[in-house]
Amino acid sequence: MNPAKNKLLIAALGGVNEIGKNMYMIQYGEDIVVIDCGSKFPDESLPGIDLIVPDISYLLENQEHVKALIVTHGHEDHIGGIPYFLKQLNIPVYGARLTIELIKMKLKEHGLLRDAQLHIIDVNSTVSTGAIQATFFTTIHSIPDCLGVCFQTPEGNVVHTGDFKFDMSPVKGPFPDLHRMAEIGMKGVKILLSESTNAERPGFTPTERNVGEQILEAFVKAEKQVFISTFASNVNRVQQIIDAAMETGRKLVLLGRSMVNVVTISKELGYLDFPDDLLISPDETERYPSEKIAVLCTGSQGEPMAALSRLASSKHPYIEILPGDTVIIAAGAIPGNERNLGQVINNLCVLGARVIYKSGSAAGMHVSGHGSQEELKLMLTLMKPEYLIPVHGEARMLYQHKQLAESVGIPPENVLIINNGDTVQVESGGVSIGSKIPAGNSLVDGLMIGDIGNIVLRDRRHLSSDGMLIIVTTLSKSEGHMVASPEVISRGFVFVKDSEELMGQIQDIVNSTMTELSESQTTQWSLIKQTLKDHVGKFIYQQTKRRPMILPIIIEI
């Protein structure tokens, strides 16, 4: 199966109609280049699943043609799936310095680092793979070292923006490279894949510098210990927090594994700048007065196992949040995390802390890393693409992005809203929707990857909502009658000690059903099982309005 002979093929293997697990591919003839390989977390409809990564079966089918994985930046929704990908297809990986360092950390955990083919590129690199040549341009986002990619192909240029905002006054260089973007636009862009995260937000996303000013102000005002939580990967924000600590004469404690790791790597690479004696370890805090201590920690999303959550529950061995301390949440809640974060803030309030937090875009302590509507329009205006494929967003964001494109003069029929697995093909200049390729969710559950199976997930949902009832009956192999009286066992249904009467009634129904069946001399196991399920299920529903899973087991002796 190789649908791309003499034509250009573009597809999303993840990232459209969802936030998370970004993965795109571009193919010309026999050359396939992959962009990003992210992961996302499951919602409650997938009980017990640890992680969702893209389905890569199309790439596995065409593995001899897959030449490179280009990674735009080091966020989980762009790199989280890489270990699972490389385990199956060990191709060369290209990314900027910090991106590659973060991928290394991940591969190390999976024991895959030794065999990986990692290549550090910068904005002036070219990655050539047969018919496709990739060049790069600098974008600004909430992590350093972000790249947009321009693919030169025989059918014209295809640009993938990566994640971006136009922060014209970034905390630390580089600046967004408008000139190179303009140059690319001048040369002509056949198809632009542009991110859509904030397509619903009017205006222009504020600069990251604003956050630094707010943080400094809070540090100056704080009378006792300061605790501040943010995303470890937002290295520029971390620098601003470090600056505020230094300016107010505080020592800094780092809490949380990813915070320690990212700060260490970023300092080594020169992305962070601070004297070595700034940092102290948690057990050294007792040597300093409270107004000389700042704690930078993970857990800004209220993750139950992260540092902030443990501090809020007074579970840290050395560090305690006391009345009068200041706690700053320098992050917005990612949709789905509101409840956990709210609970952490509740706990912090009960401890007597002054908590500085705010959900939503009005927050002075957080700005988005994604460009708002005016910035998406700026990108479209610079790139002047013939066609736009809005990516990196749920349907409503893609449709808003389409409206923005219309407002800057792109004809609506040239905006292609696609699903994961749809292909866009370009042949002799003509652009059309091609045949579908496999794409979807690959579920990671413990060590197992792939299709965990609808039946398994349906069973888990069923078990979690009403529990189960197991009925074990024994039948004599020779004579077909019961050898011992049936046993009824319940888990997650009712607490047996509190429901002896109900359980007794269920036992009676099982017994009478088995007697009936035995009189009718039924030996068909499926009939016995179905009759037990029907009789017991009907009774339980009448009595309790619940529908536990009923599992008859027949043991033949």
Next chain:
Amino acid sequence: MNPAKNKLLIAALGGVNEIGKNMYMIQYGEDIVVIDCGSKFPDESLPGIDLIVPDISYLLENQEHVKALIVTHGHEDHIGGIPYFLKQLNIPVYGARLTIELIKMKLKEHGLLRDAQLHIIDVNSTVSTGAIQATFFTTIHSIPDCLGVCFQTPEGNVVHTGDFKFDMSPVKGPFPDLHRMAEIGMKGVKILLSESTNAERPGFTPTERNVGEQILEAFVKAEKQVFISTFASNVNRVQQIIDAAMETGRKLVLLGRSMVNVVTISKELGYLDFPDDLLISPDETERYPSEKIAVLCTGSQGEPMAALSRLASSKHPYIEILPGDTVIIAAGAIPGNERNLGQVINNLCVLGARVIYKSGSAAGMHVSGHGSQEELKLMLTLMKPEYLIPVHGEARMLYQHKQLAESVGIPPENVLIINNGDTVQVESGGVSIGSKIPAGNSLVDGLMIGDIGNIVLRDRRHLSSDGMLIIVTTLSKSEGHMVASPEVISRGFVFVKDSEELMGQIQDIVNSTMTELSESQTTQWSLIKQTLKDHVGKFIYQQTKRRPMILPIIIEI
């Protein structure tokens, strides 16, 4: 147990440190009056639970003293627990007209209407129960007929605000009764219980009229069908929608049971005003051109079974959303519903509808029913309470409310932040925290109410995350050896057909474990079960990093 002899006792049985299931009580000597009896929905930590209502065991213990239930308004978090309460303790219920009508609907569903003692009151009523006299004042909220309550007791006045905002230009009367509130404040308020929902929001909540203007504008601009979804109980917003339909010459279809019910009742009671020929049934829509049709429906929270969700999935038999139609979500997403609502909006975009929606407070199509910081301060200023108990909110809202109280001159030590079950006692003018009374979550699961049991819930969580493995072994009663080979059955763990090798290995481990045990001539069932669990569990964890529930069952023949 009657801790209130010659003293005044105030407690929350629900509603503090949470949003939902409001229930407060006030007791003097042998007289207990209950305020509200709400319900809330469980989060994912309570799998299979349908509803949470307050634990009323204190009231049941003192049932001869419980004189009245006063209901401030007809929202679920104030009336949803009433059927479960009255089933156990059938006391007189007092509420304003619409409140009582909504309670009636609820009691009818539970078959409790005939025996209920329901009393319609208005703002000029007095409810006297021995030592406690209740009078009322008008407040404005997102449902008509809201009352605040002033309890006169031998220890002074206790005021409960109910839910409120100060909408000085309400869509339809009455106006917020500032004069009566001022009068109550003049006479002296010992303790104020005031709601805290929007204590985190600066400023003043906009008037409901603003929403009407936005809705009318959207109706005027719409070129084809208009669909609009809001809370059925927001009768004034429904009136504004009706007005917009009439002004633009559209017929109105009502979709969703609660919308039909509430509109019908509200029209009967005179809260809604429209000509009978405005409404048409869904199957009549084909007789009208699309620009003459408006559909008012439930489902503004993205509830999967509600009308809007079904329309968005093209599942309605008569009505279809077509490209160019306008869909208005005239509601904000209640925390926890963001994902469901987002999905509905995604589906509507895919259908080609113009969707007007906005999350958060900036929404022109929604204003909160709860007062913001300046309104909470206005209430405090009017009431001039000696003590404040912030209620109706999570901890962070209660603490914010405390700061607001300080800013209007209430000493911090006079703001009592309590938990559900804490009592505040007033004796000879002195106010203190008294002993605790039982309070907590009563879980409704099908027909069963009460303590569903931590073990049952823990089992459900365990089952939902990794599924289960059942091992059935048969032992001879006389000789203690195995009669048949053990059976291994899995549900929610792995799909057996895809995992034959793993299941085979597990079967081998079970067999060898049973052989070992049989050689050691063990007859202790608990030891047999534990050994099976240990051996199999360890193997499965090594192979899969999962921990399914392992359930050994021994059948004695």
